[in-house]
Amino acid sequence: METVFEIIAEPNRRAILSLLASSQQSVGDIGRQLHMSQPTVSKHLRVLREAGFVESTVDAQRRVYRLRPEPLQDVDAWLAPFRRFWSTHVDALERHLDRMD
Numbered sequence: 001m002e003t004v005f006e007i008i009a010e011p012n013r014r015a016i017l018s019l020l021a022s023s024q025q026s027v028g029d030i031g032r033q034l035h036m037s038q039p040t041v042s043k044h045l046r047v048l049r050e051a052g053f054v055e056s057t058v059d060a061q062r063r064v065y066r067l068r069p070e071p072l073q074d075v076d077a078w079l080a081p082f083r084r085f086w087s088t089h090v091d092a093l094e095r096h097l098d099r100m101d
Contacts, residue, residue: 001026002075004051004071004075005075007051007053007054008053008075010030010044012027012034012036012040013044013048014043015034016030016034016041016044016045016048016054017048017053017054017067017072019033019034020054020065020067021037021067024064024065024066024090025064025065026062026063026064027042027045027062027065029040030045030065044084045065049097050064051071052068052070052071052090053068053071053072054066054068055068058077077088
């Protein structure tokens, strides 16, 4: 099983997640917008679904996918200490630059 970071490291999967962040989409819609074949989109959606990033519902003849925020919240929590680290350093740089003026 791939880790969360291995899953989101793949550029096509990130593009799919970005599309789904704004609205739910069918496989065909995703493929058209990202210029990807249906089998390729389906492959990436399977990985994202198995990892819990997306879920799907059936709408007539098509499967519609939507983003699940929980795995991304875990990534956000992991990144929090790094944001604090950079925030501290950027604040120090800003103070230094202000003193130079």
